[in-house]
Amino acid sequence: MIQVEDLHHGFKGTDILRGVNLRVESAETLVIIGRSGGGKSQLLRLIASLAKPRRGRIFIDRQDWVPLEERTLTPLRKKIGILFQNAALFDSMTVYENVAFPLAISGRNSKRDIRGRVEEALKLVSLEGHGHKKPGEISGGMRKRAGLARAIIDRPSIVLYDEPTAGLDPVIADSINNLILKLSEQFHVTSIVVTHDMVSAYKVADRIGMLYEGKILESGTPAEIQNSQNPVVQKFIQGRSDVLVDI
Numbered sequence: 001m002i003q004v005e006d007l008h009h010g011f012k013g014t015d016i017l018r019g020v021n022l023r024v025e026s027a028e029t030l031v032i033i034g035r036s037g038g039g040k041s042q043l044l045r046l047i048a049s050l051a052k053p054r055r056g057r058i059f060i061d062r063q064d065w066v067p068l069e070e071r072t073l074t075p076l077r078k079k080i081g082i083l084f085q086n087a088a089l090f091d092s093m094t095v096y097e098n099v100a101f102p103l104a105i106s107g108r109n110s111k112r113d114i115r116g117r118v119e120e121a122l123k124l125v126s127l128e129g130h131g132h133k134k135p136g137e138i139s140g141g142m143r144k145r146a147g148l149a150r151a152i153i154d155r156p157s158i159v160l161y162d163e164p165t166a167g168l169d170p171v172i173a174d175s176i177n178n179l180i181l182k183l184s185e186q187f188h189v190t191s192i193v194v195t196h197d198m199v200s201a202y203k204v205a206d207r208i209g210m211l212y213e214g215k216i217l218e219s220g221t222p223a224e225i226q227n228s229q230n231p232v233v234q235k236f237i238q239g240r241s242d243v244l245v246d247i
């Protein structure tokens, strides 16, 4: 479903990503772990084709999206939903308007259609009855759920999650993990989850890949990663370092 080959990208001449290769099968969940500033958010943005890489290929459903022009990409992008690191809601709009936004701008749907879809999405993330509130009036966990409702409103086959549990208490974080599992199990969504949260990683992952020095250093099932002989991997998953907090 997703295949990334030899991806290079960075800013001001220095590449942060230096040859990323990864593959996610249909309906599989790949968790990407790695230190802050290592390029995880950048990698998700490239996969969602919100930016062009300096080099490399990104196949979605066997088609390389890297050479495609904006005009061709626009309709394709609806295959991918993205939950941004800070949920990225519009503060001046209600939760309802935020969730409806992707449908409203596409101009393909009637008002009534939109209402039905938004209500369905809000229910899925347990936000029924909160549609009229502004993002500033709800908790961090609710904002993430609203962001997730918006990410899936156009029924994407791929969902990318950037730090979905960061800043949440363990109970609320677990409800987000359950939502990730639900989307994967009920709707067979193909997912990439970027996280520092190893509890979340073990719970939602089919496979885990560690991004280190611009490459996927190691990948495998949660059990394989837990038993990794690589000291860098061990140090990270046991939290024996200073790199766990994303500031």
Ligand SMILES: Nc1ncnc2c1ncn2[C@@H]1O[C@H](COP(=O)(O)OP(=O)(O)O)[C@@H](O)[C@H]1O
Binding pocket: 011, 016, 034, 035, 036, 037, 038, 039, 040, 041, 042, 043, 246
């Ligand atoms: N638009 C940008 N311009 C310049 N540098 C950036 C930009 N976006 C990210 N970076 C830098 O790229 C690196 C990787 O960032 P990011 O992908 O956000 O890492 P992560 O999500 O793993 O914490 C960081 O050093 C960051 O400062």
Ligand SMILES: [Mg+2]
Binding pocket: 040, 041, 042, 085, 162
């Ligand atoms: Mg990030």
